[in-house]
Amino acid sequence: MEDITIRSQQNKNWLCRVIILIILLGYSSSLSLHSQELPPLPPPGDCVSNDLEVVDAFLDLDDCFQCEEGQVIKVPIILSIFNKTQSFRPTFAFAGQLEVTDAEGNVTTEFVKGCDDQVGLPAGEITELSTILVDYTCGTTLRLTDVYLAWTDASKVTGDDSKNSCANLLSIDNKTPAGFLDISPKCGIEPAIIVRTPLAGSSTFTDVVCNDDNGPSNNGTATAIPSGGEEPYTYLWDDSNAQTTATATGLTAGNYTCTITDKNNCTFDVQVTISDALAFSASATPTDVSCNDDDGNAADGAIAVEVT
Structure with a gap:
């Protein structure tokens, strides 16, 4: 009895596969018909x-x-x-x-x-x-x-x-x-x-170039690039200066958002991450002057600097 039940289920599964295949073939034929090429367009x-x-x-x-x-x-x-x-x-x-x-x-x-x-x-x-x-x-x-x-x-x-x-x-x-x-x-x-497409946006940016003894630098920049929607566009950055131009300057490392607004008051937020400058260290290895002679001081000393 159990064997008969299993075979019955297998037959049902096989029948379902056949039906699905027929549907897919019919759908494929329909696509082929609708994508049929036209004769050449007139001059x-x-x-x-x-x-x-x-x-x-x-x-x-x-x-x-x-x-x-x-x-x-x-x-x-x-x-x-x-x-x-x-x-x-x-x-x-x-x-x-x-x-x-x-x-x-x-x-x-x-x-x-x-x-x-x-x-x-x-x-x-x-x-x-x-x-x-x-x-x-x-x-x-x-x-x-x-x-x-x-x-x-x-x-x-x-x-x-x-x-x-x-x-x-x-x-x-x-x-x-x-x-x-x-x-x-x-x-x-x-x-x-x-x-006309919906308002959207992308961005470009430059990371912080370097930090010095005075602390973190603020020379990062970010530009919001709108697409779609309807011109003119306005911009509002969430940095400390609330800049209102497409390109924000004087940015320290961090995450920023620019809200782009189009003529129809539709808005789109562009996210930008400005990375900090890579930290580095330097060391110096000197080589002393080898000797002095009757002609005066020798000039074969050296300093090798390694930056990591």
């Missing part, structure tokens, strides 16, 4: 329409959102789009490069595309559209470069088979006779779109 000269304008771009996060540097969160990018025409535009799409810059200035890029055929763009209004979901690393800044904007006429979208649906607009089969993505002339190009 810039083919995009002559100027119907739409991206007036803002930002991450869909709460005001003054904060997270730890390096933490990764999934968040939509929102594009604010001004429809300058007198006609409703049911579908909007874009494609371009997402440029990510970290606190050290390292830049990475990836191709991204997005489309919306559910909200639509009313005539003469600014509409916010959630376009793509990205993995945002806290403390980085974002911008979209080499951006192609595309839109359709006013025909209604009733399903994926509609002429103006995202499924058709961004299809691998939606090509011109020349082999380009068939979006012209209802398209435009923007060289760069800054994506």
Whole structure:
């Protein structure tokens, strides 16, 4: 009986593994479908329409959102789009490069595309559209470069088979006779779109150089480097002088905090540790003059100094 129970449990475990594998394979197939490449984008000269304008771009996060540097969160990018025409535009799409810059200035890029055929763009209004979901690393800044904007006429979208649906607009089969993505002339190009990110900050510093007989030195410095948020920024250090510049000077060894505040009164605290100068000692080993002769005093004495 016990053997039958064990075999039954093993069969259940095997069945669970098979089900999980099927789910994962289906999920993988779905990812492959959504990441399918587009046909080549048309030459810039083919995009002559100027119907739409991206007036803002930002991450869909709460005001003054904060997270730890390096933490990764999934968040939509929102594009604010001004429809300058007198006609409703049911579908909007874009494609371009997402440029990510970290606190050290390292830049990475990836191709991204997005489309919306559910909200639509009313005539003469600014509409916010959630376009793509990205993995945002806290403390980085974002911008979209080499951006192609595309839109359709006013025909209604009733399903994926509609002429103006995202499924058709961004299809691998939606090509011109020349082999380009068939979006012209209802398209435009923007060289760069800054994506607003939450206020964050990093720092650089110089440690105390040395101490002397008068006591500890105060020649350490620290600089707060803001990113994201909205300029202008203000600064407040918690040192004895409550300095209000990006760079604090005259610091002794210790821990310091600078509170960065942006235009929207969002704040971010940057922590800095200034280390003390390394202690050292010195010793001297003399070598006496070997001898004197009729010509006077010899000059072969020496002193060897060792610093540790």
